[in-house]
Amino acid sequence: MHNDEIAGIFEQLADLLEIDGANPFRVRAYRNAARLLRGLPEEAADMLARGEDLSQLPSIGEDLAGKIAEIVETGRLETLQALKKTTPAGLAELTRIPGLGPKRVRLLRDALGVKSPAGLRRAAMSGKLAQLPGFGVKTQANIRAYFDSDRSGEKRTRLADAEKVAQRLVAYLEGAADRKHIVVAGSFRRSCETVGDLDIVVASASPQKVMDRFAAFDEIATVAGKGKTRATVRLRSGLQVDIRAMELASFGAACVYFTGSKAHCIALRKRGVSKGLKVNEYGVFRRDKSIAGETEKDVYAALGLPLIPPELREDRGEIEAAEKGKLPRLVALGDIRGDLHVHTKASDGRDDIRAMAKAARARGYDYLAICDHTKHARIAHGLTPSRLERQIDRIDALNEELSGIRILKSSEVDILADGSLDMPDSVLAKLDLVVGAVHFDFDLTPARQTERIIRAMDHPAFSILAHPTCRLIGARDPMRVQMERLMDAALERGCYLEANGQPERLDLNDVYCRMAKERGLKLALSTDAHSTEQLDFMRFSLGQARRGWLSPGDVINTRSWRDLKSLLKR
Ligand code: DGT
Ligand code: CA
Ligand code: CA
Numbered sequence: 001m002h003n004d005e006i007a008g009i010f011e012q013l014a015d016l017l018e019i020d021g022a023n024p025f026r027v028r029a030y031r032n033a034a035r036l037l038r039g040l041p042e043e044a045a046d047m048l049a050r051g052e053d054l055s056q057l058p059s060i061g062e063d064l065a066g067k068i069a070e071i072v073e074t075g076r077l078e079t080l081q082a083l084k085k086t087t088p089a090g091l092a093e094l095t096r097i098p099g100l101g102p103k104r105v106r107l108l109r110d111a112l113g114v115k116s117p118a119g120l121r122r123a124a125m126s127g128k129l130a131q132l133p134g135f136g137v138k139t140q141a142n143i144r145a146y147f148d149s150d151r152s153g154e155k156r157t158r159l160a161d162a163e164k165v166a167q168r169l170v171a172y173l174e175g176a177a178d179r180k181h182i183v184v185a186g187s188f189r190r191s192c193e194t195v196g197d198l199d200i201v202v203a204s205a206s207p208q209k210v211m212d213r214f215a216a217f218d219e220i221a222t223v224a225g226k227g228k229t230r231a232t233v234r235l236r237s238g239l240q241v242d243i244r245a246m247e248l249a250s251f252g253a254a255c256v257y258f259t260g261s262k263a264h265c266i267a268l269r270k271r272g273v274s275k276g277l278k279v280n281e282y283g284v285f286r287r288d289k290s291i292a293g294e295t296e297k298d299v300y301a302a303l304g305l306p307l308i309p310p311e312l313r314e315d316r317g318e319i320e321a322a323e324k325g326k327l328p329r330l331v332a333l334g335d336i337r338g339d340l341h342v343h344t345k346a347s348d349g350r351d352d353i354r355a356m357a358k359a360a361r362a363r364g365y366d367y368l369a370i371c372d373h374t375k376h377a378r379i380a381h382g383l384t385p386s387r388l389e390r391q392i393d394r395i396d397a398l399n400e401e402l403s404g405i406r407i408l409k410s411s412e413v414d415i416l417a418d419g420s421l422d423m424p425d426s427v428l429a430k431l432d433l434v435v436g437a438v439h440f441d442f443d444l445t446p447a448r449q450t451e452r453i454i455r456a457m458d459h460p461a462f463s464i465l466a467h468p469t470c471r472l473i474g475a476r477d478p479m480r481v482q483m484e485r486l487m488d489a490a491l492e493r494g495c496y497l498e499a500n501g502q503p504e505r506l507d508l509n510d511v512y513c514r515m516a517k518e519r520g521l522k523l524a525l526s527t528d529a530h531s532t533e534q535l536d537f538m539r540f541s542l543g544q545a546r547r548g549w550l551s552p553g554d555v556i557n558t559r560s561w562r563d564l565k566s567l568l569k570r
Helices: 003-019 024-039 044-049 062-074 078-086 089-094 102-112 117-126 136-148 159-173 207-215 248-259 262-274 296-302 318-323 353-362 385-401 446-458 483-493 510-519 533-547 561-568
Strands: 179-184 197-204 220-226 230-235 240-246 277-280 283-286 289-292 338-342 367-370 406-409 412-414 435-437 496-500 523-526
Touching: 003 024, 003 062, 003 078, 003 089, 003 102, 003 159, 024 062, 044 062, 089 102, 089 117, 102 117, 117 136, 159 179, 159 197, 159 207, 159 533, 179 248, 197 207, 197 248, 207 220, 207 230, 207 240, 240 248, 248 262, 248 277, 248 283, 248 289, 248 296, 262 277, 262 318, 283 296, 289 296, 338 353, 338 496, 338 523, 338 533, 353 367, 353 385, 353 533, 385 406, 435 446, 446 483, 483 496, 483 510, 496 510, 496 533, 510 533, 523 533
Parallel strands: 197 240, 338 367, 367 406, 412 435, 496 523
Antiparallel strands: 179 197, 220 230, 230 240, 277 283, 283 289
């Protein structure tokens, strides 16, 4: 039993309790516990096995510690089982529909008697939905569109959560007899911010053995379908997995097909047709003779194209670019010279400056910017001017002491309601760079929000706008800002926007990364790490940047400190 599975059980319980109208504190306790478990560097099951007391963990009391133990021992939670029996199954299904949290599901039941997706569909079609408080015409239209689309309509899983499952599953499948290659394809491989399900392609001379091993994976809850070369299952965490076993000769073609996107594959097929070729998951065929299929490179070559990186396969112009030899050289981890946004335990991080600096050095970085919160962020233990001044001295001393890494003096300064910065100019002037961020008043009108941020950028010390839309995937909508205006304002003033790699943020996202590139605005790829391990979130920031077609030249932290310093000069 892994932490994310336990977290999934607590989240289900919180959803059902919330629909039921339970005490909000109780609901929040389960959600906090789930969040803690998802971020825990160690398996709770291992800690229990060593006899550790889980109630010592933050946000875990006696009761929750007992429930974790119950889940680890029995694979289930009696409280949840009991609640499931008394809650109509359709209600829980409703929470899987995008845009419908438990609060809204409760309202639907109480106001309209909706108890299932079918009931919701009727309410949307009849127009009753738009009249509910907090729903409106737009939500109704989204829900209608949802029922019109062919996707089975599952709640989507954040990329980082899917990654944990994918890693365990791949490690497990590597034990299958005769397997040659395993690729996690689909939206996961394209680094989409969320995935509907995992699509796994395995090359093997004995597909049956792969299927048999897969079917015995201990995280499987239900098997939706199983054949000789394919299977679909749902895991206990709620995630669905599709698996296909292919012969080696078709492996590349299957990877292309199952990596998608569907739109990209359709465009490839059309291109094939124009050349008298048939393209499918088994290969590229001229009449009935296979001319490619073993590797992805062969498949693209047969279509007269270079290999297109998975992150670009969205039918957003990549095939035309590939044809002209104009695919971008995408930025990669090896290009990154430092991280420009991390926290320490001075504010809400876990580790101290020295530990963060050493961890950055171990990752081959040349520099690392310490950006603790400022005092307005009280719950994050934000720094007062005098605490920041002391931190600046501390960094000077550490820079004398440590070799091989330069610690940059910075701060994640709150952008206040009127656009001023939450730190006096005299202190800002001592920093190497200033990262500005909005942490409250998210719902101003787009024009006012934009002006607030531009006002902050007007400050000559301002360098980088952190997580520009402030969205939390699946939890908080992006703030409404006029993004083109913001980007142009940054360009005019010589400041930059951030692509934040926190798994629930991914902000800017792929579309905005590409928008920045097209306007000539460079971005900072940062992790917003709150612990040494989170420095590895750079891969998620890179995922969105690559989906946004960014090359090393489009990213400021691919530069040496000397060059970065002159880019930061306004
Ligand atoms: P997801 O799971 O919603 O995050 O998105 P994908 O892209 O992983 O989509 P999924 O799992 O439905 O299918 C995986 C890939 O398989 C998809 O990107 C393209 C291919 N595929 C699946 N169904 C079809 C289909 O009906 N037609 C075509 N051309 N390709 C398909
Ligand atoms: Ca998928
Ligand atoms: Ca699928």
